[in-house]
Amino acid sequence: KAGVTQTPRYLIKTRGQQVTLSCSPISGHRSVSWYQQTPGQGLQFLFEYFSETQRNKGNFPGRFSGRQFSNSRSEMNVSTLELGDSALYLCASSTLTGLETQYFGPGTRLLVL
Amino acid sequence: KNQVEQSPQSLIILEGKNCTLQCNYTVSPFSNLRWYKQDTGRGPVSLTIMTFSENTKSNGRYTATLDADTKQSSLHITASQLSDSASYICVVSRADTDKLIFGTGTRLQVFP
Secondary structure (H helix, E strand, C coil), X not given: CCCCEEECCEEEECCCCCEEEEEECCCCCCEEXXXXXXXXXXXXXXXXXXXXXXXXXXXXXXXXXXXECCCCCEEEEECXXXXXXXXXXEEEEECCCCCCCCEECCCXXXXXX | CCCEEEECCEEEEECCCCEEEEEEECCCCEEEEEEEEECCCCCCEEEEEEECCCCEEEECCEEEEXXXXXXXXXXXXXXXXXXXXXXXXXXXXECCCCCEEECCCEEEEEEC
């Protein structure tokens, strides 16, 4: 069974631009969560989607948004990029929410110049 | 405030030795606690998940313990291997929102 895939793996943008990251969960998984990881803050939860609905949201500004499609694939969008948005963005999928094991993708490393 | 604190921040041990990583949390209401291993440049991989009623859970050479009364957990690694070099992240889930609160991790380096 294929794992969680994320595209692109690396991305360089400049301040003010916007970016869209993609995540394909493991087949059969309906929950997709997004995380931001930086050396100083560690992993921080962005949001979770389940069956195309946002179920949970972290404490990030409205510039960060996401969506999930009917095939469970998910996208995350960041508008008006700031230098501080440089981070590793991780996507994780699971069959349900709660106690289920989350499987993480390799992440997209975003650098904002 | 819901927090997860891990110690030590970093640890260096010799191959074959045992080590224990600590996780203290103040998250409430508590649902479950997870330990993840994250190799450099890769996404985290789940090691264990424990609920309130579980005191210990093993996954090969990894053994996690949970004391829900003192809100402490530990991850014990037995007979360490070079491949154990990674960051180990403790994550606590809130029972009311299912939100996951992450610790900042312990960076373990195993030397031959």
